[in-house]
Amino acid sequence: MSTRSIAIPAWLRLVRVFQKVDHASVELLRQWDLSVAQFDVLVQVGNTEGMTQQQLADRLLVTKGNVCQLLDRMEQRQLLVRQQEGRANRIYLTEAGKSLRVEALPAQEQLIERIFASVPRAEQSALLASLRRLDHSLE
């Protein structure tokens, strides 16, 4: 039995899976003219109505500059509104934003379920456990 680490192949495979699932998401969300980034905003703001731009940036692991641009486009499309409060902007979904979220989120979740159905339930648990370890080891 080999003692060499398989970290590299595991990482390369993880990247591959990420890219492919991401592409599938892009395809799915295209029917609502949504990018993955915009979809993520819709999901997060829907979960925590009234969050600030900085909070959103922290959740998404992106810069506040990026969030600002994303919100510009989404506000223009009337999917959400900024509401100034002190020196922060609180974000709220419009009705159009909410109904888009209610359509797209279940579809996206079904896509993920379908893809992961190729992995048996017990293996999914182990997968999740390993990923959690990796995540926590990166702070």
Added chain:
Amino acid sequence: MSTRSIAIPAWLRLVRVFQKVDHASVELLRQWDLSVAQFDVLVQVGNTEGMTQQQLADRLLVTKGNVCQLLDRMEQRQLLVRQQEGRANRIYLTEAGKSLRVEALPAQEQLIERIFASVPRAEQSALLASLRRLDHSLE
């Protein structure tokens, strides 16, 4: 014991891990003024000297338009050369490109090893197996 699928949390965790490891790679490669995309080109072209732009695009799962722009910048930095042959361009690393590859690749691999060290060897095998299943189920 619950029977509900954990596909969604597993996917969200996978995304998180990808983002964090990717950020760590960006930090590491910054010391050679390399982006992850440029590093990937260096690795692939080093593995298969003389490959065409289209072959490279297929390997990296990106468009040929993207490869064209990446190569523009890297050729300008004299890390590689295009050599026209019929209607295709064959790509070769320069000496500068090769030596950069020889420096950066082991460092990158050590980074991955270090991160994955938090997962026991047996668990890494299971992780790899699950990821392979996912990959293959996406064609």
Added chain:
DNA sequence: GATTGCAAGTTTAGCGGTAAACTCTACTGA
């Protein structure tokens, strides 16, 4: 109350990526 300073947001240059239109070259077939 004026000064200082920090925190939230905005702007801009530049890279990475896609899609689509375009050029150029080679091959194929009537």
Added chain:
DNA sequence: TCAGTAGAGTTTACCGCTAAACTTGCAATC
């Protein structure tokens, strides 16, 4: 032969993202 076509590469417009410089508003301290 030569018209058509398909494949490889290039270009362009636009989105996602970062880093860094910039603006603005609030608070604390003197």
